[in-house]
Amino acid sequence: MTRFRVGYNGVLIGIILALLAWHNSWLQMRIAVAWFIPIGVLGVILCYFYYGKKLHQNWAIFRFPTTLGIFVIMGLLLLLMYGLNGLLVVIGAMIREPFNQMWPLTQTSFVVLALLVLGLIIEGISHYRHPVPKFPKNENIQELTSQSKIGIVLTLVILALCVGSYFWIAPFHHFVDEVTGMLARLDIHALRDYLQSFGFWGPVISALIMVFQSVLAPLPAFLLTFTNAYLWGWFWGAVLSWSSAMVGAIVCFYIARGLGRPFAEKVITKKALHKIDHFFDEYGNYTVMVLRLLPFVSFDEVSYGAGFTSMKLVPFLIGTGIGQLPATIVYSLVGGSLNGNKMILFLAIVGFMILIVGSLVARKVIANKQRKARMAHDELS
Amino acid sequence: MKFKQVLVTALGAGLLVLGGTAFAPQSVQAAKSYGVSDSKPIKVNQAKHEVYLETTINGTYLNQPTRHVIVNEKGSNGTKSLLKTKVTPNQFYAALKKVGAKPGNNLTAKSKAGTKIKGTKLNVSFVINNKQVAANKAVQVKGKAAKNLDFRFGGNKAHAAKMKTGCVLCFDSCPVGIASGATYGFSYGEHFTGKASVLPKDGQHMVVVVKAATK
Numbered sequence: 001m002t003r004f005r006v007g008y009n010g011v012l013i014g015i016i017l018a019l020l021a022w023h024n025s026w027l028q029m030r031i032a033v034a035w036f037i038p039i040g041v042l043g044v045i046l047c048y049f050y051y052g053k054k055l056h057q058n059w060a061i062f063r064f065p066t067t068l069g070i071f072v073i074m075g076l077l078l079l080l081m082y083g084l085n086g087l088l089v090v091i092g093a094m095i096r097e098p099f100n101q102m103w104p105l106t107q108t109s110f111v112v113l114a115l116l117v118l119g120l121i122i123e124g125i126s127h128y129r130h131p132v133p134k135f136p137k138n139e140n141i142q143e144l145t146s147q148s149k150i151g152i153v154l155t156l157v158i159l160a161l162c163v164g165s166y167f168w169i170a171p172f173h174h175f176v177d178e179v180t181g182m183l184a185r186l187d188i189h190a191l192r193d194y195l196q197s198f199g200f201w202g203p204v205i206s207a208l209i210m211v212f213q214s215v216l217a218p219l220p221a222f223l224l225t226f227t228n229a230y231l232w233g234w235f236w237g238a239v240l241s242w243s244s245a246m247v248g249a250i251v252c253f254y255i256a257r258g259l260g261r262p263f264a265e266k267v268i269t270k271k272a273l274h275k276i277d278h279f280f281d282e283y284g285n286y287t288v289m290v291l292r293l294l295p296f297v298s299f300d301e302v303s304y305g306a307g308f309t310s311m312k313l314v315p316f317l318i319g320t321g322i323g324q325l326p327a328t329i330v331y332s333l334v335g336g337s338l339n340g341n342k343m344i345l346f347l348a349i350v351g352f353m354i355l356i357v358g359s360l361v362a363r364k365v366i367a368n369k370q371r372k373a374r375m376a377h378d379e380l381s
Numbered sequence: 382m383k384f385k386q387v388l389v390t391a392l393g394a395g396l397l398v399l400g401g402t403a404f405a406p407q408s409v410q411a412a413k414s415y416g417v418s419d420s421k422p423i424k425v426n427q428a429k430h431e432v433y434l435e436t437t438i439n440g441t442y443l444n445q446p447t448r449h450v451i452v453n454e455k456g457s458n459g460t461k462s463l464l465k466t467k468v469t470p471n472q473f474y475a476a477l478k479k480v481g482a483k484p485g486n487n488l489t490a491k492s493k494a495g496t497k498i499k500g501t502k503l504n505v506s507f508v509i510n511n512k513q514v515a516a517n518k519a520v521q522v523k524g525k526a527a528k529n530l531d532f533r534f535g536g537n538k539a540h541a542a543k544m545k546t547g548c549v550l551c552f553d554s555c556p557v558g559i560a561s562g563a564t565y566g567f568s569y570g571e572h573f574t575g576k577a578s579v580l581p582k583d584g585q586h587m588v589v590v591v592k593a594a595t596k
Contacts, residue, residue, distance in 0.1 A: 022445075025445075025446055025447075025570070025571040026570075026571070028461075028571075029448070029461055032460070085444065086444055086445070089440065089441060089443075089445065090441075090444075090445065092441075093440075093441035093445070097460045100454065100459065102437065102439075102583070104583065105440050105583055
């Protein structure tokens with residue numbers, strides 16, 4: 001029954017992903033979105049084995065309440081997006097497309113929906129008769145940070161899929177090339193036009209680019225923060241940049257955690273890791289927040305670094321959220337002033353100066369503190 | 382074990398229903414009177430400067446937006462168009478040349494967004510209930526009635542062969558489609574939906590008449 005439970009959740013999540021992807025007509029016109037279904041199945045199986053069986057996380061064992069929640073919430077969301085008639089057409093079209101068949105749209109949709117409901121009923125009965133027990137809490141987080149073979153393999157497989165997609169899927173290849181080129185050239189106008197071309201989906205694409213640049217450390221994020229503010233105003237631009245940077249930080253955190261320290265050392269160098277270790281020793285739980293406040297410390301290095309310490313996700317997120325706020329606001333004010341708003345420009349200049357002076361003072365304070373700590377250590381020895 | 386049996390039975394029943402409905406009969410409209418059929422999906426009438434194409438309605442785009450009017454069913458965009466056809470872009474190109482149309486060949490993938498396709502003007506109509514209905518009467522643009530799509534013989538023979546999309550006719554100006562609409566410029570996007578109240582239902586055949594406005 002476990003195989004059925006995991007497989008059913010994979011298909012359900014895959015269908016939901018495919019239907020969400022269909023709503024983006026740019027994507028729908030370029031690929032058969034039904035391919036999201038096997039990707040969903042694969043993703044759920046990997047999550048089950050790694051996060052469920054290995055790390056004992058309850059969300060990843062896909063108990064019936066989780067499945068029912070996904071079914072109901074996502075079903076309502078999709079109904080709101082497409083309407084009943086649209087949803088019936090899209091489900092049928094999505095299923096028949098990869099087979100290049102002309103199966104009747106509505107009937108095909110009804111068959112798919114009937115099978116999904118039947119699967120849910122079977123899961124419900126099974127849960128009633130033989131409930132899947134939850135894992136107890138208080139798992140030792142240290143286990144997450146140790147070098148795990150499964151973690152390395154899974155993370156490498158996901159990364160390899162991303163790299164392989166770059167070579168095999170032409171639209172993904174063009175997307176990566178175009179975005180990398182614009183960020184590397186610091187071409188704010190090209191980036192603005194590019195995001196605008198997606199219309200309603202512009203903020204989602206912006207968030208994807210932010211995550212992408214987070215994973216690839218050398219690409220600059222501030223350009224995207226400028227552009228978001230330029231396009232959607234400083235406030236909403238800041239909200240978008242801040243929240244997508246949070247997602248990017250989570251991705252880096254989990255990549256590092258999945259790979260373990262030896263791998264991470266190769267990615268961000270031993271020197272950078274020692275620097276981060278030193279901060280962690282000195283500031284404990286405040287480390288991430290302090291590092292985020294300092295513009296001269298790489299955002300991505302901190303995310304990767306935190307991933308292989310004993311830090312839990314929630315303190316990491318709180319530190320990142322508070323720490324990146326000042327810089328995000330200042331950069332957004334600069335971006336918002338690019339369309340000619342003088343008041344915002346004034347605020348941006350003031351904010352920028354405060355940020356620079358503040359970071360220099362912070363740097364000085366930290367350097368003094370480190371020197372004193374070294375001297376105390378020398379005296380003791 | 383019982384659950385496995387239930388699951389297998391359910392899957393089998395689903396496939397049976399799907400398979401049964403797949404062979405539902407689909408109507409054939411006016412194909413014979415225009416001299417086109419499944420085995421001969423394109424015909425040229427040089428005297429009238431007309432090309433006839435046999436197509437099949439893809440009901441998906443009576444509800445969802447697309448930018449493709451007619452695409453060859455084996456092309457990479459074969460499932461993305463309002464009408465599917467067995468006619469290849471090459472056959473359509475040759476047919477238009479035969480009726481005296483001249484290709485514009487003015488668009489490339491690097492052309493500026495908004496550039497309009499050139500070439501001989503083409504009047505495109507759909508044969509519905511044995512009557513010819515202008516293409517723009519059967520389509521909505523962003524949910525509103527379309528005016529004049531102003532189809533042109535864009536050409537793009539080499540690019541079409543290279544891209545293998547199967548694009549025969551596009552709603553907006555296109556560097557790949559053999560013919561496309563000049564009213565909406567290059568990169569206009571996917572904003573065209575077929576009118577379910579005018580066009581035949583999903584899976585039904587329909588003849589498309591393309592008349593070259595040669596002088």
